[in-house]
Amino acid sequence: MSAHSKPVQKKDHFAFYMDLLGHDVLNNNQAVLSYLELIAATPGVDKKVKAFAEKAVSHVRTSTVLIDNVKRLIASRDIEPEKLKPIDLVKSVERAESDLRRHFPAKRIRFETPAMPKSATVLGNNHASDLVLNVFITAVRLNPGDDIVLSVTLAEERFRGKPAWTMRVEDKNAQLPPFLDGEGVSATYSQDISTAVKTTGVLFAKMLAESLGGDFEARSLYHDPKRRGALFTVILRRGEKL
């Protein structure tokens, strides 16, 4: 039996199409990605060509993540926060660190993780890991440099009167669009689409964090549009220790 031979309800047509589209784009990206890797790995390839191929790899990977995000957001409409299973945020951060380096092979990425707890259980299934990786990718995409330093801290705090874990990611060279400085991420909805396109990553993080019963915010470190620096804050509900 084919994987898609079940009848599809009309209300699910949109999700069905997005799933197919996502799958199709992903397959094509896979081919581009692998051929670029083959070019970069060809013996005797010019250094510059290799660097161009590595940059292209990052863009293909980002495009894959973007299309995946659309699929995830559609799936997130069915998330029931009270049914989410616990996951260790520390492990999600560790995994996302190595994924991020693979994602951007042309950039030199360093993590500063002072005083990381042994574990930080949050409610979020694998969505929480997706969220962490997306916040890291967003930070790198907003940083115009090739040397990236991400400072990550986890703190046990309260959110809406309930126990939560807060992850703060600071990048002193990331540049947020100035309109985020006032109302925060929600301000994106009132922007022209040509301006808002810079914030697909932060919007995704906001929507996913909210659907997990938590929150996300992105702020400039300095209230001065001439200075770079951004702080990304993810709040997720605390879960029972694993």
Place this chain on the structure above:
Amino acid sequence: MTSVLIVDDELFIVELYRDILQLRGYKVVGTAFDGEEALKKYGDTQEKPDVIIMDHRMPIMNGVEATKQIIRMNPRQKVIFVSADVLVEKEARDAGAVEFLPKPFRMDDLIEKMQKVSLSET
């Protein structure tokens, strides 16, 4: 030389696997574009491939079902399951796949799985 059967409904993905694997010294002994064709080719071949690379979403018969039936024919057959649907990993492993590779994968990840599976005991 390790022999491979590639099963995927996208021609360009089949060609991609072939390009990567041949470059790294593997022998592609066959290709199939859906699970049913894979079963037929597998059943008709005297000399079974060392490894099968199996996609999931395919017309007529999906990868999980094809893996189940191939393992039923030959419980020692090594299948590497490759799919963009990470949620299908458990089903694929339950069906008998020895490795699961989520898309998009890096070329080195595929080769690493190939080496691991080729060297493992049957």
